[in-house]
Amino acid sequence: MDAALIPEGAKRCSFPKFMLGIAIVGAVLLWGVYAMLLCWFKGLNQTNMNDYYGFALWIWADLAVIAIGGGAFFTGLLKYIFKVDELKNIINFAVIIGFICYSSALLILAIDIGQPLRGWFIFWHANVHSMLTEVAFCLSCYFAVLTIEFIPNILENRQLNKVPFFHHLAHNMHGVMAIFAATGAFLSFFHQGSLGGVAGVLYGRPFAVREGLLIWPWTFFLFTWSAAAFGPCFTLLVTRITEAVTGKKLVKDNVVHLLAKISGWMICTYIIAKIIDTIYWATVTAPGIGFEMSHFYTNNSFYGYWILVTEIVICGVIPGILLINKSTRENPTLRLLAIILAVIGVCLNRWVMVLQVVAVPVMSFDTWALYIPSWQEVATTILPVAYGIILIAVTYRYLPVFPQELELNKSKAQES
């Protein structure tokens, strides 16, 4: 039915089967859209946020998708600026994942603000001292860059590519992509960093506050570094999931191994910096304002030392070591374990830097505040996941996302 749109020579499932899958995920998406509309029309009283939890599940989701979407800018940087040519075989997919993550982040932000129609005030009445202003500007600009990076791939659709203008446009855009990759890396450095700065500048919140360099707290650099380190792991994870769902090998092992190796070294260097930062904060910064480290991890029913150990050791040190070691990196099971742990690790880091920050009591007579999100918050957080699955399904079906797909599945195609 849609054979004319499918890349030449590529094997795809039948159209009814494809639509059935889309319908199932689409139902989840509609559930999220319903919750989103409730929040927009009835207000944020639909959530379980409160005056202690001004930032909650959505801001965590926002920070998390931006961190794991960091694979797009970092892979682009490696491919176009550092000329790591093998990565051309995964860059399209990294860009699509980045596009999904960043569009999701913008959507979540639009739901999260109390007055969505005034969202543009962040640009119009911009406060140059606010890290959130920097986030808004860089995020929007980078999303535009991602869209530009995505366009050539869309224009390579079998039918669109027959139009000479689109064909030449796609070709020429590929030619100048290094400029956009460099712009994207520059913008990403600042918005990933300023998201870290959002927490680090909170000098009224001892769990978040950090010293730093000039106007940038150390969290600024840690967030950028962690996004570059863990983002490619998410790209690899989604690639692996796509391979499992389609039953095909889509990217050659040498490409996967290379990206995993780079990611491993980035994780190791990041986690060393993170450990130093944590030790300095726990022994100098927090005691300097009257807080023992134990204050942040005891006397409550959820936030214990386990979360620190899980984030840094289990989901930081371990995946880093597994990925820099050749034998474990090239073992598919251990590599998969490492990238799953890494993705959990960076998401956990964003969780504590948003939710634990506001959970910790600061006034000596205050109490811990714990929170469970409402179904509307959960549904709107799952919404981008459903949207992402649909977009990946559609792009995989109709666009030549994986340049090595045909070569890797030649024998299968011939058999069929």
Added chain:
Amino acid sequence: MIQDKKAHKYGMVIDLDKCTGCGSCTVSCMSENNIPFKEDESDKKDSITWMRVYKLTNGKSFPDTQITYLPRPCQHCGGKGDHGHSPCVSVCPATATDYGYDTGIVSQIYTRCFGCRYCMVSCPYHARYFNWWDPIWPEGMEKYLSPNVSPRMRGVVEKCSFCYHRYQLAREKAYYDGTHEIAEDAYQTACTTACPAGAIIFGDLNNPSHKVHQIVKPDPHPDPLNRDVVGKSRNPKVFRLLERLGTNPKVYYMSEREWVRKLGDNYLDGEWEKVKNHYGAASHE
């Protein structure tokens, strides 16, 4: 145009030994500032209370138990070094909250706030409140709303303004009277005037003739122990909440009781004994 070039620094001293916890300050504040009600006010984490009264105890069992009530309005922080970069003002992405260098008052521009709530996250005092619901008053009560204060819409943040509208009225009156000076009793917040025990004292911390200045004796120099702290009280009975963070609040508290003063901040083991007699830079001079 009304101009008052002399910079004020309005602040408050709350005598915790006089406060009975009656809640008059809270009620008068809600009435004065058109604060709406929820249908169910039992969950205090999402109800709006510009002036919240905390009940504190010394943690000892009977018969040594002591309690005190601590009213907590917005602290109108001057920020690190008292330069006006309050925790909330510096983070607001849309400049919807601002620091008045002529008054020291932290304002909130409701029509500019788009409800990101970053200011709430930045405030360690929980002095900022979000309008989770549309503002609603019990039937008939809307007739008693103050015409001087705009009600806030759903989806924006609000907080204590030190009854800024009263400052505006006092300033206008001073202009018409030709004095151009706002007298101490011409500008008083609703909570101050409502407190039956006289526990709340309000005025200009920069004006030596005002009672707040005389009680607090604010030290204009940075604290040698922490350069971010400015305006530390030279009165041994006076303290501020979370002073060590460098937020530099303009709300001071006063108590004869040491355990109450100690609750004002966080201290490592043994630290309180070293710092409890440190009353600002001038105490070292």
